[in-house]
Amino acid sequence: MTTTVHGYPRIGPDRELKRACEGYWAGRIPAGELDAVAARLRRGVWTELSAAGIDEIPSNTFSYYDHMLDTAVLFGAVPERFAGAAGGAEGREAELRTYFAMARGSGDAPPLEMTKWFDTNYHYLVPELSPTTRPRLAGTKPLSEFTQAKGLGIPTHPVLVGPLTFLLLAKPAAGAPEGWRPLDLLDELIPCYAELLAQLSAAGAAVVQLDEPVLATDDGRAEVAALERAYSALGGLADRPELLVSTYFGAIGPGALDALKRTPVERIGLDLVSGPESVADIAAVSGLGDKTLVAGVVDGRNVWRCDIAAALSSLGALLGLAGRVTVSTSCSLLHVPIDLAGETGLDPVLRERLAFARQKVDEVVLLGRALSGGGDALAAELDRARAAAPAPASFRDPRVRARLDALGDTPARVGRDAGDGQVLRTTTIGSFPQTADVRRARADHRAGRITTGEYERRMRAEIDRVIALQEDIGLDVLVHGEPERNDMVQYFAERLSGFATTRGGWVQSYGSRCVRPPILYGDVSRPEPLTVDWITYAQSRTDRPVKGMLTGPVTMLAWSFVRDDQPLGDTARQVALALRDEIADLERAGIRHVQVDEAALRELLPLRGDRHAAYLDWAIAAFRLATSGAAASTTVHTHMCYSEFGRIVGAIEALGADVTSVEAARSHMELVGDLAGAGYRRGIGPGVYDIHSPRVPSVAEIEAALRSALSAVEPHRLWVNPDCGLKTRDYAQAEPALRNMVEAARRVRADLAG
Numbered sequence: 001m002t003t004t005v006h007g008y009p010r011i012g013p014d015r016e017l018k019r020a021c022e023g024y025w026a027g028r029i030p031a032g033e034l035d036a037v038a039a040r041l042r043r044g045v046w047t048e049l050s051a052a053g054i055d056e057i058p059s060n061t062f063s064y065y066d067h068m069l070d071t072a073v074l075f076g077a078v079p080e081r082f083a084g085a086a087g088g089a090e091g092r093e094a095e096l097r098t099y100f101a102m103a104r105g106s107g108d109a110p111p112l113e114m115t116k117w118f119d120t121n122y123h124y125l126v127p128e129l130s131p132t133t134r135p136r137l138a139g140t141k142p143l144s145e146f147t148q149a150k151g152l153g154i155p156t157h158p159v160l161v162g163p164l165t166f167l168l169l170a171k172p173a174a175g176a177p178e179g180w181r182p183l184d185l186l187d188e189l190i191p192c193y194a195e196l197l198a199q200l201s202a203a204g205a206a207v208v209q210l211d212e213p214v215l216a217t218d219d220g221r222a223e224v225a226a227l228e229r230a231y232s233a234l235g236g237l238a239d240r241p242e243l244l245v246s247t248y249f250g251a252i253g254p255g256a257l258d259a260l261k262r263t264p265v266e267r268i269g270l271d272l273v274s275g276p277e278s279v280a281d282i283a284a285v286s287g288l289g290d291k292t293l294v295a296g297v298v299d300g301r302n303v304w305r306c307d308i309a310a311a312l313s314s315l316g317a318l319l320g321l322a323g324r325v326t327v328s329t330s331c332s333l334l335h336v337p338i339d340l341a342g343e344t345g346l347d348p349v350l351r352e353r354l355a356f357a358r359q360k361v362d363e364v365v366l367l368g369r370a371l372s373g374g375g376d377a378l379a380a381e382l383d384r385a386r387a388a389a390p391a392p393a394s395f396r397d398p399r400v401r402a403r404l405d406a407l408g409d410t411p412a413r414v415g416r417d418a419g420d421g422q423v424l425r426t427t428t429i430g431s432f433p434q435t436a437d438v439r440r441a442r443a444d445h446r447a448g449r450i451t452t453g454e455y456e457r458r459m460r461a462e463i464d465r466v467i468a469l470q471e472d473i474g475l476d477v478l479v480h481g482e483p484e485r486n487d488m489v490q491y492f493a494e495r496l497s498g499f500a501t502t503r504g505g506w507v508q509s510y511g512s513r514c515v516r517p518p519i520l521y522g523d524v525s526r527p528e529p530l531t532v533d534w535i536t537y538a539q540s541r542t543d544r545p546v547k548g549m550l551t552g553p554v555t556m557l558a559w560s561f562v563r564d565d566q567p568l569g570d571t572a573r574q575v576a577l578a579l580r581d582e583i584a585d586l587e588r589a590g591i592r593h594v595q596v597d598e599a600a601l602r603e604l605l606p607l608r609g610d611r612h613a614a615y616l617d618w619a620i621a622a623f624r625l626a627t628s629g630a631a632a633s634t635t636v637h638t639h640m641c642y643s644e645f646g647r648i649v650g651a652i653e654a655l656g657a658d659v660t661s662v663e664a665a666r667s668h669m670e671l672v673g674d675l676a677g678a679g680y681r682r683g684i685g686p687g688v689y690d691i692h693s694p695r696v697p698s699v700a701e702i703e704a705a706l707r708s709a710l711s712a713v714e715p716h717r718l719w720v721n722p723d724c725g726l727k728t729r730d731y732a733q734a735e736p737a738l739r740n741m742v743e744a745a746r747r748v749r750a751d752l753a754g
């Protein structure tokens with residue numbers, strides 16, 4: 001019985017990669033130093049996995065920014081607009097500048113679009129392909145990382161994004177003919193993979209892992225013929241390593257499984273945690289013959305300890321259905337924090353139930369040993385697991401359960417925001433730039449270098465500044481700027497019972513940006529108001545309305561690690577109840593606008609269409625529970641990130657918010673038309689510029705966006721706002737952008753009036 005993991009976190013135990021990349025971008029460190037940090041981090045991962053006893057160690061799971069971007073660069077898919085991005089630099093420096101320009105933009109060249117990696121909080125850069133793209137093997141990253149590991153005496157299996165996933169996640173570049181699909185490049189891309197496989201084989205790689213998570217989606221499942229063609233071609237090569245096609249984030253279904261079975265690939269990886277029905281699928285295709293099943297039984301997406309007894313019994317059942325079984329994680333460990341060891345502040349009762357990446361590696365190794373007949377270590381581990389098994393009674397709160405039972409289902413609220421004669425009202429999404437001073441104040445407070453009083457004084461000073469600035473810019477509905485929040489989810493988790501937060505449990509969200517997802521382990525309740533002091537302080541500084549700012553139930557769940565002992569919908573209701581109480585307190589304090597962010601509503605949408613309705617049911621019910629207590633005179637706002645809303649436009653109406661702000665800058669206001677088409681009758685704030693890029697939009701382009709939105713929505717329903725919060729920008733970008741936005745709204749209003 002052998003063991004492997006599909007991938008490992010790449011940011012480093014102390015977010016070394018974040019600091020190195022940000023240092024390089026700011027010109028503080030040269031390319032050579034960045035590369036040296038990266039090489040040390042890779043070595044750290046390989047030696048750790050090797051010392052832990054993992055048999056088959058992955059390589060090329062490292063990335064400076066994102067593995068989809070790496071793959072685009074590897075196959076020469078660098079859009080023309082980045083041709084000048086190297087700016088006269090040469091060699092490695094030129095390579096890195098072009099690479100980061102694709103991720104972050106440079107000069108007039110906007111970056112590649114960024115979007116969610118399946119249903120995770122990781123974001124990838126979307127490759128742009130067109131019929132004129134000529135794929136070629138243009139890079140050496142997988143080969144050089146393999147060689148680096150080999151030089152350390154560690155044989156690894158290089159991991160590549162598979163051709164189907166790469167092409168199905170790519171988008172047609174602007175100007176590609178209607179009806180053309182990136183998948184049309186498959187036959188041209190296969191020889192590039194073939195060339196790479198030959199190189200890896202020559203360098204000594206015995207196995208190569210090709211990741212095809214797209215097979216867990218409806219789009220992927222529809223491409224079974226392409227799947228078979230691709231892997232028959234790669235499998236048919238004379239000169240190649242063994243191939244592992246690894247799939248995750250759900251079952252791939254008997255169709256795709258049978259297709260893979262017909263190809264010559266030697267190994268198939270299945271995620272038995274998100275797709276337990278895979279076991280039946282394997283039986284349905286009469287087993288995998290002499291192929292190896294790489295069985296993902298240790299959850300790579302959540303932080304709960306593996307139920308070793310259950311994992312053993314499912315592995316046992318699989319032994320007869322494949323030539324060999326390799327124990328693995330369900331997916332890459334990219335999505336969990338690195339090590340529990342540093343989290344000494346956690347309640348021991350909870351801590352005992354947790355496993356981060358490093359602990360999951362041990363679980364995989366333990367399962368491998370157990371199945372190879374090493375029973376001793378196992379007996380102790382089984383005892384430990386049994387002791388931690390049922391959730392302790394202290395994690396339950398009967399009062400919360402009784403209140404929820406009594407409330408039952410709540411209808412959508414009947415909003416009344418008719419604009420009061422105002423049109424094209426201007427606002428922002430909530431956060432203002434998190435300056436170095438603000439973050440330093442928080443770090444100083446945490447370390448005890450400044451008192452709570454001093455910390456609060458500094459945050460109030462920041463709020464004063466943000467309010468004064470918004471008045472000066474001329475915005476209509478103001479925000480307090482969220483300076484007191486380390487993160488829009490963690491801030492609330494730190495104040496709600498039932499959540500635990502970590503000191504250093506960082507997980508990459510995109511590029512150098514990381515989050516510490518809280519752990520939602522017990523019944524949720526609100527010991528005291530969460531935001532009322534900050535919002536009422538902000539409101540006391542201005543005559544204009546200030547929006548209260550809350551994070552919605554779905555987003556709290558999506559960006560936390562959530563208990564798995566009850567349906568997500570039940571947990572969401574508990575969070576919603578706490579928010580409902582908070583909104584009541586905000587209203588009592590005189591607040592007239594409340595925004596409940598559901599940034600992750602789209603993200604948590606199940607990958608399979610047949611599961612959408614059930615998800616949307618509980619997601620909408622939770623939002624309604626949170627907001628339906630609000631008075632008709634309160635304007636309830638919500639905000640959602642990302643423009644792919646096609647499948648949830650109907651749900652947006654059902655939430656019952658008076659105003660919905662969404663990302664739309666990149667989709668040219670199409671969303672406004674879609675919403676109108678789906679019968680949405682409430683307020684809409686299509687983001688009029690992209691905050692993810694440092695570029696300052698011109699008045700003219702914002703004006704054009706507003707005019708195009710007005711073709712689908714009446715002026716009193718149109719709100720004017722950026723497409724997301726400003727926390728990742730600095731004031732040098734945020735302030736001129738907001739001034740241009742307000743000026744554009746003024747011009748369009750003047751036209752409407754005249």
Ligand SMILES: Nc1nc2c(c(=O)[nH]1)N[C@@H](CNc1ccc(C(=O)N[C@@H](CCC(=O)N[C@@H](CCC(=O)N[C@@H](CCC(=O)O)C(=O)O)C(=O)O)C(=O)O)cc1)CN2
Pocket residue numbers: 121436439440442443485486487488489490509510512513514515516559727728
């Ligand atoms: N949870 C979540 N998911 C999300 C988003 C989001 O806002 N939150 N937004 C979307 C995009 N994703 C994002 C994810 C992270 C960040 C982000 O800005 N992260 C910050 C960290 C935020 C944070 O937790 N800040 C803490 C800790 C900051 C920190 O690193 N402090 C230093 C010291 C600070 C100093 O001296 O300057 C340290 O601890 O070492 C704070 O402010 O208190 C970062 O990586 O830099 C932005 C967007 C989608 N998913």
Ligand code: MET
Pocket residue numbers: 429430431488549597599639641724725726727
């Ligand atoms: C990622 S959605 C962000 C919403 C939040 N209110 C902010 O402005 O930062």
Ligand SMILES: [Zn+2]
Pocket residue numbers: 429599639640641723724725
């Ligand atoms: Zn957002």
